[in-house]
Amino acid sequence: MAKRLENKVCIVTGTGGSIGRAAARRFAQEGAIVVGCDTNVSAGQQTVDLVTADGGRMISLHPADLSIQADCLKLIELAIREYGRIDVLFNNAAMAYFNWIEDISVEEWHQNTRTEVDLVFFLTQAAWPHLKKSHGTIVNTASLTGHRVFKTLGGLAHATAKMGIVGMTKQLAMEGREHGIRANSVSPGVIETKQTEEQLKDKEWADYMLGKSILGRFGKPDEVANVALFLASEESSFVTGVDIIVDGGMAIW
Numbered sequence: 001m002a003k004r005l006e007n008k009v010c011i012v013t014g015t016g017g018s019i020g021r022a023a024a025r026r027f028a029q030e031g032a033i034v035v036g037c038d039t040n041v042s043a044g045q046q047t048v049d050l051v052t053a054d055g056g057r058m059i060s061l062h063p064a065d066l067s068i069q070a071d072c073l074k075l076i077e078l079a080i081r082e083y084g085r086i087d088v089l090f091n092n093a094a095m096a097y098f099n100w101i102e103d104i105s106v107e108e109w110h111q112n113t114r115t116e117v118d119l120v121f122f123l124t125q126a127a128w129p130h131l132k133k134s135h136g137t138i139v140n141t142a143s144l145t146g147h148r149v150f151k152t153l154g155g156l157a158h159a160t161a162k163m164g165i166v167g168m169t170k171q172l173a174m175e176g177r178e179h180g181i182r183a184n185s186v187s188p189g190v191i192e193t194k195q196t197e198e199q200l201k202d203k204e205w206a207d208y209m210l211g212k213s214i215l216g217r218f219g220k221p222d223e224v225a226n227v228a229l230f231l232a233s234e235e236s237s238f239v240t241g242v243d244i245i246v247d248g249g250m251a252i253w
């Protein structure tokens with residue numbers, strides 16, 4: 001059976017992290033040539049080693065801080081220098097800053113925008129000419145936060161940023177239509193990752209969130225990566241401008 005991303009050059013960001021690593025491994029298993037990146041050098045390299053050990057193909061730029069436009073340009077240059085094309089852009093990397101309206105500083109607000117929104121804009125703009133050539137696919141990462149809000153989560157900046165990503169994705173789908181570019185997003189609920197590890201140790205917090213999961217558990221990084229894989233592949237050829245919530249049912253009650 002043909003692999004779902006055979007020989008597709010796929011940029012996956014934040015490959016040192018949990019969902020990014022899972023996506024790098026799943027995409028490579030499906031025949032992709034993965035171009036990863038992370039601010040974290042050792043975690044970024046570990047993912048390259050894991051993918052290579054699995055028999056997959058991957059290179060990575062680390063450190064790369066995508067909230068700096070010059071680093072986004074470097075990542076695109078790397079992909080083009082090595083492989084001459086970009087077929088898939090999975091904007092997974094982000095760093096959230098949680099706080100409440102009464103406590104958040106202006107600096108924290110802007111920091112969250114830089115690390116959750118600006119990086120998606122910078123990298124997508126740099127990749128755009130290459131996606132036009134390949135009639136490529138964009139998968140962005142939004143969040144359940146914003147679709148739903150939680151009394152235990154100071155998600156003011158995070159909800160604003162991630163709903164911004166949902167809006168940006170629709171706009172990209174519209175602008176991309178003339179070039180055969182599809183753009184969609186994935187919205188994870190609570191996933192057991194490095195980013196939620198500390199928070200999930202707070203039993204009261206974890207129990208409250210668990211009570212909201214229809215499936216009675218939190219998600220695994222692979223369960224988000226599999227949806228990103230579907231959106232990245234030709235299996236979703238008639239899907240554009242949508243956001244798929246991957247949350248074990250938290251959004252429906």
Ligand SMILES: NC(=O)c1ccc[n+]([C@@H]2O[C@H](COP(=O)([O-])OP(=O)(O)OC[C@H]3O[C@@H](n4cnc5c(N)ncnc54)[C@H](O)[C@@H]3O)[C@@H](O)[C@H]2O)c1
Binds near residue numbers: 013038093141195
């Ligand atoms: N874990 C969840 O419950 C959850 C829920 C909703 C949305 N998300 C989203 O999923 C995505 C992945 O999150 P995760 O849970 O795997 O987190 P993670 O912390 O395990 O991984 C994120 C990775 O991105 C990297 N990164 C962050 N900012 C970067 C930057 N500016 N430049 C380059 N690399 C950068 C980090 O170093 C890290 O390795 C994020 O967009 C996050 O907002 C996660």
